[in-house]
């Protein structure tokens with residue numbers, strides 16, 4: 391009997407493969423880093439072929455490690471870095487240029503023009519997104535405009551577009567399937583999240599030939615079979631989801647009001663809003679979580695650009711600490727930040743401020759300020775930024791939030807988690823499963839291949855989380871938040 395699930399977790403800096411058994415135990419895990427290209431200031435590219443080769447190598451290695459064959463895999467799920475844009479030739483499967491990575495800012499001018507000409511209104515209405523180089527549409531426009539003959543070739547139907555999920559599905563199926571899922575399609579800025587179709591008006595606005603777009607299939611469902619030559623026996627590709635959405639699923643956030651925050655390089659908070667999209671008045675994006683059993687689950691998403699990266703800066707930029715985890719012991723040397731507030735707006739501020747010009751600011755330094763105060767203020771900043779996003783979610787939905795589920799590298803920091811609970815006045819549940827993204831898409835593949843009967847089966851598999859409960863007095867909390875917001879104003883006042 392087929393009893394394992396394979397997750398391909400294609401991230402920004404590495405491709406990973408994890409094989410789980412039905413109960414969520416990891417039976418094999420392989421990872422390969424791949425090359426990051428920075429051809430100009432603000433530009434970021436990947437080689438799509440290297441992405442594919444590294445991903446394939448991890449899948450083969452994981453099968454070897456687990457000592458099982460492809461025939462033992464019930465289903466394969468793909469979760470991926472979102473928005474990254476690949477264009478390839480339909481005939482040969484060869485990319486026509488480097489993949490443009492989500493971080494790449496090369497289309498900033500075009501996005502500004504869209505806002506100046508008032509196009510941001512229809513974009514927001516139809517896609518739930520605000521025009522930004524982050525999303526795929528302007529990246530695809532750039533390729534069609536700048537790669538010789540790309541526009542005419544695309545119009546003749548010779549070129550295909552895809553985000554990384556689509557590219558991997560195409561390669562895995564030996565070029566037979568050109569498809570994506572709504573959680574990835576929703577990040578292209580070409581997909582209407584209400585009608586659940588590619589939007590004719592947006593395709594016209596960005597001059598994108600429809601022939602190059604993938605079919606949109608349910609997130610949880612069969613996309614195709616891997617080409618028999620790849621693993622010896624075909625494996626069913628049974629799920630595809632963007633990384634943040636997969637993590638939300640992996641944390642069992644199946645009901646409206648369920649919410650998770652990932653503390654990685656950046657911070658990403660997603661809230662399940664049920665089967666209707668919620669429009670934000672507080673700088674959140676409205677997007678799609680997943681499509682399952684004919685139903686679409688929508689989410690609100692908030693992004694903090696610099697989260698764990700602020701700790702990296704203490705380590706690599708200032709040399710103040712030698713490892714990220716050391717931040718906990720050093721910050722614990724003091725009882726609080728001694729009145730220091732640090733806004734790590736290195737690349738501007740995301741949700742809810744959306745101020746691209748703000749810059750990093752440290753307020754409240756005195757002669758008594760020590761390294762420990764600054765480290766503590768950095769952990770505080772990670773928590774304060776999360777509180778701002780949480781408040782935006784509360785205001786937009788009016789939903790009662792009973793609990794915040796957390797994952798990501800920096801959530802290992804107990805002091806940060808306690809501070810988060812105190813400043814948010816909310817219990818924090820830290821997942822015992824550190825691979826929530828891979829687990830999320832693996833369980834989706836398990837649902838699509840009937841290894842599980844329903845999502846109810848999954849709730850019982852989630853190991854017990856560690857809970858942090860708030861202890862801070864309300865007036866202390868309010869005073870801290872008031873000072874934090876003054877520091878945010880200072881960082882905006884001193885803008886680039």
Ligand code: ADP
Pocket residue numbers: 653654655656697698699700701702714715716717718798799800801802803
């Ligand atoms: P990503 O997936 O974005 O690369 P991870 O989820 O691996 O990130 O988390 C790594 C980030 O978390 C780094 O920015 C690192 O500085 C930070 N980090 C890791 N461990 C700790 C810790 N114990 N305390 C604070 N920050 C940490």
